[in-house]
Amino acid sequence: MMKRRFAAMAAAGAAAALVLTGCAGGGGGDNGDQPWTVAEDVTIEGSATFEAMQSAGQIVIGVKEDQPGLGYLDAATGERTGFDVDIARWMAAELGFGEDQIEFKAIPSANREQELVNGNIDMYVGTYSITDSRKEQIDFAGPYAITGQGLLVAADNDSINGPDDLAGTNVCSATGSTPIQNIRENYPEAKIQEFDTYSQCVAKIEDGSADAVTTDALILLGYAAQSPDTLKTVGDTFSEEIYGIGVPKGDDAFRDFLNTALEEGGETWTAIWDANLGETGVEGEQPAVDRY
Incomplete structure (x- = not known):
């Protein structure tokens, strides 16, 4: 199991700023x-x-592109970086x-299963939690990572320190995500806002129309690292999210x-x-x- 140190998420988010905003991306692209x-001469x-x-001469992979450190597209350079993106590149290789x-x-998030069912993508690698309900429509390889649900708030917000403060x-x-389902089921006094992407939720924190963003802790660390003066992560994680390849x-x-x-690529996984x-x-x- 992945060892997790999420109790000090705010401190970790600050420490992560240099990596997630500067040199994240591992071995992505063609940098050698x-x-x-x-691999050559692959058969399945x-x-x-x-x-x-094989017939198409390419692989189509669904990803996220607004999650620093995990799946991010730099609009200026066109470069994709992040842990999930490099896992996808590794599997493609x-x-x-x-x-x-x-x-x-x-x-x-809400469209992932349907894109696989419709054959529009060959696999999906992007903070995709393995759940029994999703297994009814698709399958998962992995898992390749484990995290937990956390909270992101404005840097000057001292009233929210965990899920019990959300009432x-x-x-x-994000619509269709497991974190929003968890809030709806277990913290019903919270007022839910849903959007297609987590970056839209982060914008709502920044303009003051939302009090907290909730999703997986690794995702939130990336956002906090991008904007350490205005955003912070708080509290311990309060779920387990197991990432698989759809x-x-x-x-x-x-x-x-x-x-x-x-299973056979432990050293590669660690390097990524x-x-x-x-x-x-x-x-x-x-x-x-x-x-x-």
Whole structure:
């Protein structure tokens, strides 16, 4: 299991600023220092997903692009960086696809299952929590990381220090996310705001129309690191979020291939974690794969 030090999230967020706003991104792009190599002559017997990718000559991967340190697109440079993005690049390389054969697609949280069901993406790698309800529509490889739900507030907000302080406040999260479901079910006195992306929620904190953003602690650390003068994370985590790679349901051969790549790539996983999240104050240890 991944060792987590989320009790001091605010301090970790400040410590993370240099990494998440400056040098996050690990081995992404074509900079030549990635800790993986593109495999050759890959075969996956009985995988319709892999056959379709081979025919197309590319792999289409759903990602987030507004989460610093995890999945982020720099609008000025066009560079994608982050732990999730590099996990996606690594899995693509294991499948035999280099950077120039990857098409990244930004998919809102609420649309992830449908994009996989419709065949619009081959897999999804972007803070995608494994849940039983999602397994009804898709499958998951992994997990490849574990975190927990946290809270982000304005830097001068001293009234919210944990989920028990949310009654009567405006709490924002992404539509279709597990964190917003947790708030709705377990903290019903909070006033819920929902948007397609977490960055929209962060904007609501900054303009004063929301009191807190809730999602996974690793995501919130990135936002706090980007704006340490105006935002902070507070309190301990109050759930467990297990990140998996979303894949089409029933393609067991494809899922097994990704699981094996994760299991055999411990050094690569560690290098990706250290490059992207090593300075956040959260110590990463790769979780065991669940071959359900």
